[in-house]
Amino acid sequence: xxxxxxxxxxxxxxxxxxxxxxxxxxxxxxxxxxxxxxxxxxxxxxxxxxxxxxxxxxxxxxxxxxxxxxxxxxxxxxxxxxxxxxxxxxxxxxxxxxxxxxxxxxxxxxxxxxxxxxxxxxxxxxxxxxxxxxxxxxxxxxxxxxxxxxxxxxxxxxxxxxxxxxxxxxxxxxxxxxxxxxxxxxxxxxxxxxxxxxxxxxxxx
Amino acid sequence: xxxxxxxxxxxxxxxxxxxxxxxxxxxxxxxxxxxxxxxxxxxxxxxxxxxxxxxxxxxxxxxxxxxxxxxxxxxxxxxxxxxxxxxxxxxxxxxxxxxxxxxxxxxxxxxxxxxxxxxxxxxxxxxxxxxxxxxxxxxxxxxxxxxxxxxxxxxxxxxxxxxxxxxxxxxxxxxxxxxxxxxxxxxxxxxxxxxxxxxxxxxxx
DNA sequence: GACGGTGGAGAACGGGCGTTCTCCATGCGG
DNA sequence: CCGCATGGAGAACGCCCGTTCTCCACCGTC
Numbered sequence: 001x002x003x004x005x006x007x008x009x010x011x012x013x014x015x016x017x018x019x020x021x022x023x024x025x026x027x028x029x030x031x032x033x034x035x036x037x038x039x040x041x042x043x044x045x046x047x048x049x050x051x052x053x054x055x056x057x058x059x060x061x062x063x064x065x066x067x068x069x070x071x072x073x074x075x076x077x078x079x080x081x082x083x084x085x086x087x088x089x090x091x092x093x094x095x096x097x098x099x100x101x102x103x104x105x106x107x108x109x110x111x112x113x114x115x116x117x118x119x120x121x122x123x124x125x126x127x128x129x130x131x132x133x134x135x136x137x138x139x140x141x142x143x144x145x146x147x148x149x150x151x152x153x154x155x156x157x158x159x160x161x162x163x164x165x166x167x168x169x170x171x172x173x174x175x176x177x178x179x180x181x182x183x184x185x186x187x188x189x190x191x192x193x194x195x196x197x198x199x200x201x202x203x204x205x
Numbered sequence: 206x207x208x209x210x211x212x213x214x215x216x217x218x219x220x221x222x223x224x225x226x227x228x229x230x231x232x233x234x235x236x237x238x239x240x241x242x243x244x245x246x247x248x249x250x251x252x253x254x255x256x257x258x259x260x261x262x263x264x265x266x267x268x269x270x271x272x273x274x275x276x277x278x279x280x281x282x283x284x285x286x287x288x289x290x291x292x293x294x295x296x297x298x299x300x301x302x303x304x305x306x307x308x309x310x311x312x313x314x315x316x317x318x319x320x321x322x323x324x325x326x327x328x329x330x331x332x333x334x335x336x337x338x339x340x341x342x343x344x345x346x347x348x349x350x351x352x353x354x355x356x357x358x359x360x361x362x363x364x365x366x367x368x369x370x371x372x373x374x375x376x377x378x379x380x381x382x383x384x385x386x387x388x389x390x391x392x393x394x395x396x397x398x399x400x401x402x403x404x405x406x407x408x409x410x
Numbered sequence: 411g412a413c414g415g416t417g418g419a420g421a422a423c424g425g426g427c428g429t430t431c432t433c434c435a436t437g438c439g440g
Numbered sequence: 441c442c443g444c445a446t447g448g449a450g451a452a453c454g455c456c457c458g459t460t461c462t463c464c465a466c467c468g469t470c
Contacts, residue, residue: 111316151383158363178356
């Protein structure tokens, strides 16, 4: 069958839905608007995505791919784990500058549907945990304690939230500067001696 | 007019709507559900709030009051601006522990309605900017550069986002530790004579 | 040219929701 | 006891939306 055609149409529909959902919010975009934006027909859409929920899931997968593509592109020139970690902020910087920037699609979707759609909720959690895991891996390769990975992750997520809401231009530079300070502090602690464990209750990971 | 009665009923309705909106998302809660939860009538509700949009605005105002009340309570025992800054994380900690915690209502509302409701968008922005301003004031009183205020704000917002999505227990402790590092670094930079003191208030929590 | 099937346009259906309206019970001043 | 304002219950209205269905134009095959 025309499976390759199907793949192309699928991609067109997902891209169209993504544009609309991101700009207006998922619940504010009807299937008819998606149809119009994709230049397709409802029958075709429902043939490829049996329900709106599944289309939303496909859009989130698409967003995941876009995210990693941006992260990878920014990390391409980095030589060390530390540089790779900091390159995330270069990615954020170019992303936030786009005039259609409206925050993190995952965070927005979670706010909108997290309480009612387990599918959405699960996709969002998977994406966030996978990014945290990516950061943790780089932190380990840099020879630092895991804790700083969560710290950097908080900066990245906070930057997305604050940039979306306030459009403050200093967000990414400050986030990056904070990350540098935190990485340096963790490096100093690691270089010090193994005595330097945080005073956290139950840090038995 | 029974204006004091009106005030009490207003508060009841707002509290009921807040509970439902926070738990399920604004768009997933109809006026009829609010009526049932508030034990009131639609006529009464529409007499006090001419439209759902205005009820939502009142709910956001209510959330703002709750936020500052929590922040103030946590800051009550703090002696210095630095302690006040760190007490924010104590507030977050007790908040995130509540089993009905579902993230920051402002961030959720923004994700849901930010693109379509200027009123919501504006309230959210005002709340976030007012918190940033609160942090900046404390940072200044601690004799530190403004930049670190944004850094701490990013940690606070990131903590709310990540805690909502992943329910990771380490979020607040790590956010607090990161804040300490950032404040210390800013103090060292400021060349303040008292900078190095009180680096990590051991079990001070 | 007839024909079956493919896919598009868009109407139709069922349900939900914001908002308004109708009807009625209640209580109070004459 | 009557009239009337008050406010509750919930039906009604209009609209939107997810999903399905109907109709029809088009295309390759006999």
